[in-house]
Amino acid sequence: MMTETTEYQKTLSLAAYLFAYPHAEWWAKLPACRQEAASLENPQNKQIILDTLDYIEIMGHKEYEELYVRTFEFSANTNLYLTMHDRTDFGKQAREMLEFKNLFLDNGYDLNKELPDFLPALLELAAHLSAEQAGKVLSRIQPKIELLRQRFVAAKLAHTFLLDVILTETDELEGATA
Incomplete structure (x- = not known):
């Protein structure tokens, strides 16, 4: 059991x-x-x-909440469900959803409130794993994060930079375990 939280764990949790x-x-x-x-x-x-x-605090509760809902819940392009961005093949989407579910189960976790392709849930999962396992989880979702980043850039979202942080951590964990 890890007693001290490492840098990647803090970063991914944040x-x-x-x-x-x-x-x-x-x-x-x-x-x-x-x-x-x-x-x-x-x-x-x-x-x-x-x-x-x-940015969040300056925007304030009401305005930020409205932005969040509009951006991450109601937008097909910028929502945080990683299998939703390629909805042309529903069979593929179902297989990916099962792969994400297995990612949690294989690491001893189960989700009861969230779909397994929800970015914050996947980041929390990685933050609770060893560096090697976290690197594998992040590598698995990296192409989806890169696609999401492109869409965030096109939408001019400040949260693009948070995706950069996640991609930096992915690269560092891959480098540490390679």
């Missing part, structure tokens, strides 16, 4: 949190997120996460 729905409890925990982000060693990741927190 990214997962910032991609989660902004309900009242979520807002209440933002100061703790800021403290956690300030403790990151990677200066670029630290700055991106702190800038994202600034």
Whole structure:
């Protein structure tokens, strides 16, 4: 059992949190997120996460919540369900969904509230695994994150930079376990 949280675990947990729905409890925990982000060693990741927190807090509860719903729940192009971006082949989508479900089950986790292709859930999964296992999970979803990033860029979303943080962590974990 890991006692001390490593850099990649903190980073992935923070990214997962910032991609989660902004309900009242979520807002209440933002100061703790800021403290956690300030403790990151990677200066670029630290700055991106702190800038994202600034962006969210400046926008405020109502406006950010509306942006979140419009962007991540109602948009087919920028939602956070990774199998939804290629909906031309529903058989393929079903197979991918099963693969994501197995990713959780194979690592000793099960989802009861979320679909297995939900980006924050996958990031949380990776944050709770060893570096080697986390690298495998992130490598598996990397092409989907890269596609999502392209769509975020086209939509001019500030959250694009959080995807950059995730891709940086993916590269570092792949390098550490190669």
